[in-house]
Amino acid sequence: MSATSSNGDRRSVLRASAALSTPAALAGSAINGGTAYADELGNAGSPPTTGKLPKAPTAKGPAERLTGDVWLDTLTAGEEPSGILVAEVRFAPCSRPAWHRHAYGQTLHVTEGVGLVRARGGKLIVMRAGDTVYTPPGEWHFHGAAREHFMTHLAMVSTGGDPRNGTEWGDHVTDEDYDGR
Known part of the structure; x- marks a missing residue:
């Protein structure tokens, strides 16, 4: 049996039934003052807007935390609402950060070249373009x-919404540790 409207137009019945199946967030728009958006906690408000994030200038990494030449482009700063810090980091040959660890872990995705990553006391791992490496929370490592x-890699670190929570720094990585000895 096919549903049709009183005037025989099947399309108007389909439009009407589609209107009845509107999601609850939209159906409640009359209740919350005409706002159809609610965040993950159910708070009504204006929806986020899509747009380009401001671009920070490329920064040379600080010598007190790095060996060699390293340049950083911060893509997201680790602030609310996402709490995710994302940086594109470019390393010259043999360059690396000091030993460090992250309160919430770190994910690296290599976009170009060949790199190394090692957890303190662990084996040296070679990373190539296309590889993704995860370091768990609290694990001392370098890359x-x-x-x-x-x-070049994308470094992704959760900060819990506060950029100061991202990284704890240790001593410089020795050549022996860098070489995996």
Whole structure:
């Protein structure tokens, strides 16, 4: 049996039934003052808008935390609402950060070149373009470019909404540790 309207137009019945199946968030718009958006906690308000984020200038990494030449482009600063810090980091051959750890862990995605990553006491891992590496919360580690290659990766760290929570820094990585000895 096919549903049709009183005037025989099936399309108007389909439009009417589609209107009845509107999601609850939209159906409640009359209740919350005409606002159809609610955040993950159910708070009504204006929906976020899509737009370009401001671009910070490229920064040379600080010598007190790095060996060699490293440049950073911060893509997101780790602030609310996402709490995710994302940076594109470019390493010259043999360059690397000091030992460090992250309260919420870190994910690296290599976009170019060849790099190395090692957890303190762990084995040296070679990373290549397309590889993604995860370091769990609290694990001391380093990552950087291989001896004869540049390397670029996206570094992603959760900050819990406060950019100061991202990283705890330790001593510089020795050549022996860098070489996996």
